[in-house]
Amino acid sequence: MELIELKNKICESFTGTTDELNHVLTLVSQDRSVFPFNEYEHLILSLIALGGLTYNQYLEIRTEYISENPYLWIFEISAPTTFGKFAQTYAQGKSPALKIPSKKIDANFSNEYDLWLDGIKIEVKASRAVNAESTDPLYVKALSRNTKQPFLMNFQQLKPQCCNVFIWVAVFRDEIVVWVMSASEVLGNPLFSKGQHRGNSGNEGQLHITHDNIHTLNQYELKDANIEQTIREAAKRNVHK
DNA sequence: GAAGACACTTTAAGAGCGGA
DNA sequence: TCCGCTCTTAAAGTGTCTTC
Numbered sequence: 336m337e338l339i340e341l342k343n344k345i346c347e348s349f350t351g352t353t354d355e356l357n358h359v360l361t362l363v364s365q366d367r368s369v370f371p372f373n374e375y376e377h378l379i380l381s382l383i384a385l386g387g388l389t390y391n392q393y394l395e396i397r398t399e400y401i402s403e404n405p406y407l408w409i410f411e412i413s414a415p416t417t418f419g420k421f422a423q424t425y426a427q428g429k430s431p432a433l434k435i436p437s438k439k440i441d442a443n444f445s446n447e448y449d450l451w452l453d454g455i456k457i458e459v460k461a462s463r464a465v466n467a468e469s470t471d472p473l474y475v476k477a478l479s480r481n482t483k484q485p486f487l488m489n490f491q492q493l494k495p496q497c498c499n500v501f502i503w504v505a506v507f508r509d510e511i512v513v514w515v516m517s518a519s520e521v522l523g524n525p526l527f528s529k530g531q532h533r534g535n536s537g538n539e540g541q542l543h544i545t546h547d548n549i550h551t552l553n554q555y556e557l558k559d560a561n562i563e564q565t566i567r568e569a570a571k572r573n574v575h576k
Numbered sequence: 577g578a579a580g581a582c583a584c585t586t587t588a589a590g591a592g593c594g595g596a
Numbered sequence: 597t598c599c600g601c602t603c604t605t606a607a608a609g610t611g612t613c614t615t616c
Contacts, residue, residue: 414588415607422606446604462607473608491607528582543581579616586609596599 336403337479337508344396345378351387359385403479407508410463410474422461422504423449425511429562433457447497452563455570458498458518462488462544463506477508482546491541495522500569502562503552505544513557515565517573526551 336344349356359381363374379396382388412418427433427450436444436451450457467485469476478484490503495518505512521527527542544552557565 414590416589416605418608419606420590460607465608489607489609492605541582545580577616580614582611582613584609584611587607589605591602591604593602594600596597 336400337477337482337484338475341375341396341400342378344399345375345382345388348392348396349382349387351382351385355385355387356382404477404508406506406511407474407477409506410465410477410508418463419459419461423459425504426450426457426459426502426513426562429513429557429560432563433566447494450502452566455500455566456498457500457502457566458494459502459504460490460493461504461506462490464488464508467545479509480507480512482507485546488544488549489541490544493521493527493540493542495519495540499573500566502566513562514552514555515557515562515569516552516555517569519574520555520569520572 346356346360359378362381363378366374366377368374368377379388379393383390383393409418409421412421427435430452432452434440434451436448436456438444440451441456448456449459463473464478464480464482464486465473466476466478467487478486488505493501495501498518501514501516501518501521503514503516505514521542524542526544526548528540555569559565
């Protein structure tokens with residue numbers, strides 16, 4: 336449930352007159368609030384004060400919103416490194432066979448990949464789906480998987496030559512989507528653009544996933560829980576060993 | 577001129593290391 | 597062991613280029 340749907344739900348639940356509702360909506364839209372106050376508590380309390388919304392209705396809407404946005408908290412992570420760490424932990428949590436790499440496991444390891452599975456080097460990348468046209472904070476512009484809003488998830492600093500398999504974690508407010516693909520599949524993807532950083536000689540690229548092209552990754556989506564098997568199969572497809 | 581794609585910068589925080 | 601500094605990492609944000 337995105338914010339616009341929440342607002343619609345609140346308005347639909349209001350049993351007062353249209354004039355009363357429009358008056359409150361105008362009032363709220365012109366209001367300026369700061370944490371911990373916000374336009375939604377203002378809207379709800381105003382409608383309750385008018386007698387057109389009950390406390391129980393508010394609780395029902397609140398419960399529904401919370402249950403339909405289980406991953407909204409991830410959009411409150413402000414630091415890129417913390418979010419990246421979340422993605423790595425999330426991926427690793429899907430199988431105990433996935434190990435954090437170290438020189439003990441791989442003598443040549445120098446932080447160039449994130450996870451290890453019996454010799455398979457795995458790079459974990461993550462991005463959050465947010466409204467591309469909004470400048471609001473991430474947790475405000477967070478989108479759901481079936482969104483109609485435009486979004487741009489930029490998987491960047493991709494180095495296919497440093498790993499065998501990529502795990503991409505795409506976070507929506509209601510769902511986390513995982514794509515597993517081989518390094519060569521990333522390198523050969525028509526959306527992959529080489530040479531993100533100046534002087535990189537084209538060995539670091541990025542790939543832009545938008546509302547228009549996200550369907551092209553359907554074939555790589557982790558549908559079942561067996562990430563270990565999916566990674567092994569992806570590694571077999573990797574032609575750049 | 578607008579929109580989309582691409583290239584690059586910024587920002588926040590973790591890791592590592594040396595000195596007190 | 598703690599503190600502070602530097603380096604590294606990662607994704608969000610933004611500027612620029614390209615195409616229509």
